[in-house]
Amino acid sequence: MLFSRRSAEDETVVAMLASAIRRDISFGVLHPDEKLKIEALRQRYGGSNHSMRETLRMLVSEGMVEATNQRGFRVTSATEDDLADILMMRIEVEKLALERAMKHGGVDWEAAVVAAHHQMIRAEDQLCQQPDDATALGWDEACRSYLTTLISACRSPRLHEMVGRFYDQSRRFRLARLREGRIDFGARRDRHEALKSAVMERDFASALRLLEEDTCADLRG
Incomplete structure (x- = not known):
């Protein structure tokens, strides 16, 4: 013991x-x-x-x-080549995980997705009202939590781990864009509303397209 x-x-x-x-x-x-x-x-x-x-x-x-x-x-280095490689891997594993989650997720999963989306929007509002390191960290953690919830029904712990790993590797690129004022929060909110609706309706094609668009927009614009 x-x-x-x-x-x-x-x-x-x-x-x-x-x-x-x-x-x-x-x-x-x-x-x-x-x-x-x-x-x-x-x-x-x-x-x-x-x-x-x-x-x-x-x-x-x-x-x-x-x-x-x-x-x-x-x-680890943070070159454009690094970003391109991380972005490619993020897109592939996130789309695979979301597709599996949409196939297997039930009512409890849907409720968790809606709640996590709401928390992310609240964190985004706080960041826009008072932009500092604390609210930036809270927003980033809420975004990570939302993504984690989206793919939580994928039934693959290893896939779940990979999604988190590539998200963490991409965070500094995303937060650098935030510090530079290069994230369009209005467009981002519209994408996430559409993504949430597509997920609830099990519109696989739209959900996977919107997820890819959002990941690319967060990291490259």
Whole structure:
């Protein structure tokens, strides 16, 4: 029991550290290609050498961090080629997951989609009224929650995990567009209203097209 408890505590610390570093990569606090030194990260985020190294290994598996040949770590690059590759993968896995969710989802899933959509719109309103890092993070998390809910009935944990992974990899591109004022919230809201309706009506062609259009618009405009 002692070892099990310690393991659970270690996993909690690693999860918290990963969340903080993932957030700072997404917001550009940690820059693309920036070297990540264990001791400097510990001073900034806390944790032990072991927990920080495990955190970085987790972020490597997610594609947020790269391991270098010298056994160090750095933030993954963020070039146009990186964006194109992430966008391609996001579209493919999201469309596959949504198609499966629309086939298998029932009334409870539909209710959850409507609720998550409502929460996303509320977060968007708050962001537009008071644009700062806190509301931007709340909006981004609400958008992630909505996407997660949309594909939650896909009946594939691995597919679900892949959708989340590519969403996280694309966050810094999306948040950069937000900081630059390049997201059209009016058009975005119209797309999501149409997407929600298509999902409820099981209009597969329209739903998959709208999902792809929205992902592309968020990342490239």
